[in-house]
Amino acid sequence: MEARWPLDHAGRLLRHIPYLSRIRRPERWFPGTALATIVGAVSVAGIALVADEQPVRVGAYGNIEAHPQINRSALDLFDSEKDAHEYLHRASLSGEPTWGVAWDASDGIQPILQNVAVKKKKTARQWIIDGGFSADEPEGPQALRHFYDPTDGTTPWLTDIVVSTVVRNPEISLLDWVGDKDDPSLAQDYSWPDAKEYFRSALADATPANELYGKAWRGVGETVHAIGDLALPAHVRNDGHAKELGDPDPVEVSTTANMIESQASGEWAPLNYDQDVLKLMHDLAAWTNANFLSKDTVPLSGKPASANGKSAYASPTWAD
Numbered sequence: 001m002e003a004r005w006p007l008d009h010a011g012r013l014l015r016h017i018p019y020l021s022r023i024r025r026p027e028r029w030f031p032g033t034a035l036a037t038i039v040g041a042v043s044v045a046g047i048a049l050v051a052d053e054q055p056v057r058v059g060a061y062g063n064i065e066a067h068p069q070i071n072r073s074a075l076d077l078f079d080s081e082k083d084a085h086e087y088l089h090r091a092s093l094s095g096e097p098t099w100g101v102a103w104d105a106s107d108g109i110q111p112i113l114q115n116v117a118v119k120k121k122k123t124a125r126q127w128i129i130d131g132g133f134s135a136d137e138p139e140g141p142q143a144l145r146h147f148y149d150p151t152d153g154t155t156p157w158l159t160d161i162v163v164s165t166v167v168r169n170p171e172i173s174l175l176d177w178v179g180d181k182d183d184p185s186l187a188q189d190y191s192w193p194d195a196k197e198y199f200r201s202a203l204a205d206a207t208p209a210n211e212l213y214g215k216a217w218r219g220v221g222e223t224v225h226a227i228g229d230l231a232l233p234a235h236v237r238n239d240g241h242a243k244e245l246g247d248p249d250p251v252e253v254s255t256t257a258n259m260i261e262s263q264a265s266g267e268w269a270p271l272n273y274d275q276d277v278l279k280l281m282h283d284l285a286a287w288t289n290a291n292f293l294s295k296d297t298v299p300l301s302g303k304p305a306s307a308n309g310k311s312a313y314a315s316p317t318w319a320d
């Protein structure tokens with residue numbers, strides 16, 4: 001029975017989520033407060049876009065349930081706080097639907113390199129929620145780009161994978177990907193700079209049927225997805241976790257939309273939210289990396305290595 005750890009272990013911790021803001025020790029083991037952080041960070045990202053421009057299925061939290069709910073909760077927070085904002089109190093993300101290019105859950109998931117692009121008309125809110133799904137498509141290639149190790153300035157991308165003639169490591173970290181780093185094998189059309197550029201162009205385009213607004217909001221939604229990934233210990237501790245290879249991440253596979261919703265009003269991580277989105281992403285990754293363990297990076301007591309045989313991270317330690 002003991003052999004069922006860590007799934008069992010994660011299950012026990014999950015029951016503590018509502019209390020994480022009050023109990024210090026479990027807080028260091030499970031990224032409950034991280035969920036509230038993401039929601040806060042995402043809301044900041046949304047504000048930044050509007051305010052600035054006013055004028056291997058291994059995809060992080062599941063992209064069917066968890067990621068879209070993170071985006072939805074972020075939008076709810078944005079809605080509840082915008083009334084107090086100097087410029088945003090008249091803004092609405094649920095207004096007239098706009099055209100854009102979609103890849104929704106209803107358009108199907110793709111494990112391998114393939115592109116799905118369906119012209120659709122949706123509200124800004126729906127475009128952003130659905131960006132939580134599309135960011136992980138196509139799943140295999142995207143999974144290799146959704147990691148960032150904030151402690152490794154040389155190879156911050158995922159290296160904990162089995163590279164073969166079929167699987168090529170693109171050597172692109174999640175921060176590079178969101179920052180619009182080009183990749184010859186997979187186009188990045190919904191980076192954070194892309195989103196801002198689409199929005200700028202949309203404002204200058206008088207054609208009602210232009211797809212630029214939808215593309216801008218999808219870019220915001222995909223950026224929010226990336227912020228969510230950085231609150232997952234495995235994604236910031238170089239811990240590859242291909243479900244197909246029998247190595248799923250217990251936090252990822254057990255996090256439901258309901259859990260995220262119940263955490264959305266929780267305590268925020270102590271980060272500077274009033275800064276550039278990419279810098280905020282680095283800070284969030286550093287905080288997650290230093291405060292939480294992932295399944296394969298548990299430090300072996302008294303040794304400089306962790307469960308996966310690699311060098312242990314400096315933090316957290318057993319002494320913590």
Ligand SMILES: [Zn+2]
Pocket residue numbers: 058059060061234235241249252
């Ligand atoms: Zn993952």
Ligand SMILES: [Zn+2]
Pocket residue numbers: 059060061135136146225226229
């Ligand atoms: Zn992801």
